[in-house]
Amino acid sequence: MPQSDDRRARGNETLDQIHGPLGREVAARLAKVAPDFADHLVDYAFGDVYSRPGLDLRARQIATIAALAALGNAEQQLKWHIRGGLNVGLSRDEIVEILMQMAIYGGFPAAVRALTAAGEVFDEIETAAAEESLQDDA
Amino acid sequence: MPQSDDRRARGNETLDQIHGPLGREVAARLAKVAPDFADHLVDYAFGDVYSRPGLDLRARQIATIAALAALGNAEQQLKWHIRGGLNVGLSRDEIVEILMQMAIYGGFPAAVRALTAAGEVFDEIETAAAEESLQDDA
Amino acid sequence: MPQSDDRRARGNETLDQIHGPLGREVAARLAKVAPDFADHLVDYAFGDVYSRPGLDLRARQIATIAALAALGNAEQQLKWHIRGGLNVGLSRDEIVEILMQMAIYGGFPAAVRALTAAGEVFDEIETAAAEESLQDDA
Amino acid sequence: MPQSDDRRARGNETLDQIHGPLGREVAARLAKVAPDFADHLVDYAFGDVYSRPGLDLRARQIATIAALAALGNAEQQLKWHIRGGLNVGLSRDEIVEILMQMAIYGGFPAAVRALTAAGEVFDEIETAAAEESLQDDA
Amino acid sequence: MPQSDDRRARGNETLDQIHGPLGREVAARLAKVAPDFADHLVDYAFGDVYSRPGLDLRARQIATIAALAALGNAEQQLKWHIRGGLNVGLSRDEIVEILMQMAIYGGFPAAVRALTAAGEVFDEIETAAAEESLQDDA
Amino acid sequence: MPQSDDRRARGNETLDQIHGPLGREVAARLAKVAPDFADHLVDYAFGDVYSRPGLDLRARQIATIAALAALGNAEQQLKWHIRGGLNVGLSRDEIVEILMQMAIYGGFPAAVRALTAAGEVFDEIETAAAEESLQDDA
Numbered sequence: 001m002p003q004s005d006d007r008r009a010r011g012n013e014t015l016d017q018i019h020g021p022l023g024r025e026v027a028a029r030l031a032k033v034a035p036d037f038a039d040h041l042v043d044y045a046f047g048d049v050y051s052r053p054g055l056d057l058r059a060r061q062i063a064t065i066a067a068l069a070a071l072g073n074a075e076q077q078l079k080w081h082i083r084g085g086l087n088v089g090l091s092r093d094e095i096v097e098i099l100m101q102m103a104i105y106g107g108f109p110a111a112v113r114a115l116t117a118a119g120e121v122f123d124e125i126e127t128a129a130a131e132e133s134l135q136d137d138a
Numbered sequence: 139m140p141q142s143d144d145r146r147a148r149g150n151e152t153l154d155q156i157h158g159p160l161g162r163e164v165a166a167r168l169a170k171v172a173p174d175f176a177d178h179l180v181d182y183a184f185g186d187v188y189s190r191p192g193l194d195l196r197a198r199q200i201a202t203i204a205a206l207a208a209l210g211n212a213e214q215q216l217k218w219h220i221r222g223g224l225n226v227g228l229s230r231d232e233i234v235e236i237l238m239q240m241a242i243y244g245g246f247p248a249a250v251r252a253l254t255a256a257g258e259v260f261d262e263i264e265t266a267a268a269e270e271s272l273q274d275d276a
Numbered sequence: 277m278p279q280s281d282d283r284r285a286r287g288n289e290t291l292d293q294i295h296g297p298l299g300r301e302v303a304a305r306l307a308k309v310a311p312d313f314a315d316h317l318v319d320y321a322f323g324d325v326y327s328r329p330g331l332d333l334r335a336r337q338i339a340t341i342a343a344l345a346a347l348g349n350a351e352q353q354l355k356w357h358i359r360g361g362l363n364v365g366l367s368r369d370e371i372v373e374i375l376m377q378m379a380i381y382g383g384f385p386a387a388v389r390a391l392t393a394a395g396e397v398f399d400e401i402e403t404a405a406a407e408e409s410l411q412d413d414a
Numbered sequence: 415m416p417q418s419d420d421r422r423a424r425g426n427e428t429l430d431q432i433h434g435p436l437g438r439e440v441a442a443r444l445a446k447v448a449p450d451f452a453d454h455l456v457d458y459a460f461g462d463v464y465s466r467p468g469l470d471l472r473a474r475q476i477a478t479i480a481a482l483a484a485l486g487n488a489e490q491q492l493k494w495h496i497r498g499g500l501n502v503g504l505s506r507d508e509i510v511e512i513l514m515q516m517a518i519y520g521g522f523p524a525a526v527r528a529l530t531a532a533g534e535v536f537d538e539i540e541t542a543a544a545e546e547s548l549q550d551d552a
Numbered sequence: 553m554p555q556s557d558d559r560r561a562r563g564n565e566t567l568d569q570i571h572g573p574l575g576r577e578v579a580a581r582l583a584k585v586a587p588d589f590a591d592h593l594v595d596y597a598f599g600d601v602y603s604r605p606g607l608d609l610r611a612r613q614i615a616t617i618a619a620l621a622a623l624g625n626a627e628q629q630l631k632w633h634i635r636g637g638l639n640v641g642l643s644r645d646e647i648v649e650i651l652m653q654m655a656i657y658g659g660f661p662a663a664v665r666a667l668t669a670a671g672e673v674f675d676e677i678e679t680a681a682a683e684e685s686l687q688d689d690a
Numbered sequence: 691m692p693q694s695d696d697r698r699a700r701g702n703e704t705l706d707q708i709h710g711p712l713g714r715e716v717a718a719r720l721a722k723v724a725p726d727f728a729d730h731l732v733d734y735a736f737g738d739v740y741s742r743p744g745l746d747l748r749a750r751q752i753a754t755i756a757a758l759a760a761l762g763n764a765e766q767q768l769k770w771h772i773r774g775g776l777n778v779g780l781s782r783d784e785i786v787e788i789l790m791q792m793a794i795y796g797g798f799p800a801a802v803r804a805l806t807a808a809g810e811v812f813d814e815i816e817t818a819a820a821e822e823s824l825q826d827d828a
Contacts, residue, residue: 115447116444
């Protein structure tokens with residue numbers, strides 16, 4: 001868990017740890033429309049909240065994946081956080097379990113959409129790995 | 139994790155493990171209006187989903203507490219699941235961390251309501267413990 | 277189905293048919309804060325929509341009860357419309373069926389709250405009937 | 415209304431009755447990501463709930479179409495259930511009436527999206543019928 | 553603020569004032585599926601509500617942009633109302649401020665989606681202006 | 691608009707300006723359960739967002755009142771922000787206009803609840819003023 005004194009540094013370290021290069025890309029895209037909001041996202045969400053020591057990142061991603069699946073209206077962000085969950089140690093099967101459970105709280109249609117989104121993330125990862133392996137062979 | 143072959147038995151065991159006597163009380167109250175729905179709740183939610191071996195009950199309660207807090211319209215159920223979280227090993231501080239994080243996904247008003255609900259659950263537990271301790275002394 | 281030419285008259289007739297005296301009471305209470313809004317409710321919701329001939333009031337109450345249960349944040353209005361459903365010919369069992377089905381779309385907590393609300397309406401009706409019967413005997 | 419003793423059989427029969435071949439396709443697609451969840455959907459939603467005798471499928475589709483329109487975040491599932499509504503005997507005009515009414519409960523933007531989705535379903539059906547008719551002529 | 557006596561005329565004038573030609577196009581598209589609903593939208597939303605004198609259109613667009621951003625499930629309508637906000641005098645910076653503030657009420661993912669939508673509207677306006685300027689030069 | 695360099699000071703000044711003594715009370719109550727969250731609320735929501743110079747507090751309260759009314763699940767917070775709106779210069783009639791307009795976006799039941807909440811706030815203010823006037827006379 002990053003523990004820099006500075007909110008921005010701590011936020012960026014946590015963002016990197018959860019989302020890898022994708023996190024900075026999303027923040028950079030946001031910064032074109034609303035630079036201060038991109039800073040709020042890094043400083044508050046990642047620097048003030050996610051980096052707190054009282055809960056590990058695996059547990060935090062379980063919470064976020066569950067919430068986004070139950071809310072059912074944030075497909076893109078759910079996909080980012082499914083990748084984030086894999087990055088901090090959740091297995092695909094564990095993510096599927098979380099999403100199945102969300103049928104109870106957000107309804108079946110929300111769970112169907114969330115599991116479909118998870119299937120797309122898993123496929124994108126396979127495809128990227130296959131392409132990389134092809135390039136390595138070349 | 140309960141592993142009875144029978145859905146009803148497995149559901150009731152899981153319900154007891156998470157919610158203690160409160161679970162059966164809630165189910166019994168529901169059964170007065172809709173007996174088959176009370177069975178669906180036990181059989182499907184607890185017998186088919188919560189009892190699955192792929193995710194432990196601690197992780198499942200993180201997911202549920204997060205979802206209910208983010209949805210922001212189920213105060214009573216959130217309070218039941220906060221108690222359930224404590225029952226399966228989450229600490230009060232961990233629950234507070236989960237709820238603080240939900241400000242990012244469900245908004246600050248939802249997080250304020252969820253933390254207020256958690257404070258009420260913690261107080262109720264203190265009060266019940268104090269009363270029990272008084273009776274033990276008598 | 278009321279078919280007055282005038283929106284206000286048609287709205288009030290439809291309101292009476294679905295909600296009985298309760299409808300006008302709710303509208304009158306609203307009118308104290310926002311008189312024009314109370315008119316919008318009668319003229320548009322009941323005069324323009326509910327009174328349309330293409331769907332009977334029984335089907336319309338099924339739709340409304342389902343929607344309010346799935347949205348899960350309008351307990352008072354759900355109770356009014358459960359009474360309205362009984363007024364236009366739905367049985368208690370049919371209402372319970374609709375609410376049970378909503379667990380699939382709005383999640384189990386929303387269905388639990390809706391069924392609890394239905395149980396309260398049914399009890400209130402029993403109590404009122406018992407009191408009336410006592411008075412008749414006196 | 416299918417009445418097999420077996421949940422799976424009863425679920426599949428009800429799924430077929432409401433959704434035709436589309437239902438099994440959706441379930442099969444889900445099964446690639448989460449096979450047990452696809453079973454839950456068939457067994458619980460269709461085997462335990464939709465197949466219950468206390469409410470006919472026409473009334474059940476009114477309830478589901480209303481709920482999905484009011485929730486306003488499940489366009490794909492709403493389109494499936496609009497087709498399902500037509501399959502169990504709702505007319506296009508009745509579906510339009512239900513969706514218009516949902517402006518009152520889910521807001522006008524949700525109703526606009528739902529009516530747009532309905533228009534797309536109706537167009538897809540026309541196009542498929544026109545293509546079939548062309549092939550028959552050939 | 554349009555003040556025709558007739559609801560339809562007042563609705564259309566207000567629609568034009570906020571949305572320009574786009575408003576009538578959207579209404580015309582809706583009218584193909586549900587002509588009476590298109591009338592309700594014009595008569596009630598724009599003729600009865602938006603045209604009321606007690607709040608100017610700038611304030612009304614602030615309210616609507618905020619609500620649609622916080623609800624987080626109506627991207628297309630949010631984009632229309634961002635354009636509408638610019639039409640009645642909000643600056644791009646003011647719209648960005650409103651959307652940033654909605655992270656507090658609808659959550660960060662909803663604000664991210666709303667700001668992304670705003671960025672797309674601003675880009676579309678730039679592109680249209682650039683094309684027009686090219687044509688003027690030709 | 692408060693412009694202290696320090697987030698905490700700026701947050702508290704803005705909180706005072708919008709909510710008067712009530713704001714600090716709510717923050718203090720929260721701090722008993724989650725002291726760091728109470729700080730986030732002051733520092734981020736009020737210190738980073740509400741105090742930004744690009745939009746005045748009157749416009750910010752229009753946005754917040756609209757969002758809370760449309761979301762429809764935060765009665766207590768809506769009441770606080772209705773008082774806040776009055777504190778920064780909105781009239782009762784303007785608040786009623788905003789809430790009436792939200793029927794279009796959050797549905798009529800949400801608007802009915804919001805207007806009822808507004809009526810309660812207005813009554814509480816009258817009662818408090820009457821009591822104060824009685825004490826002044828004594």
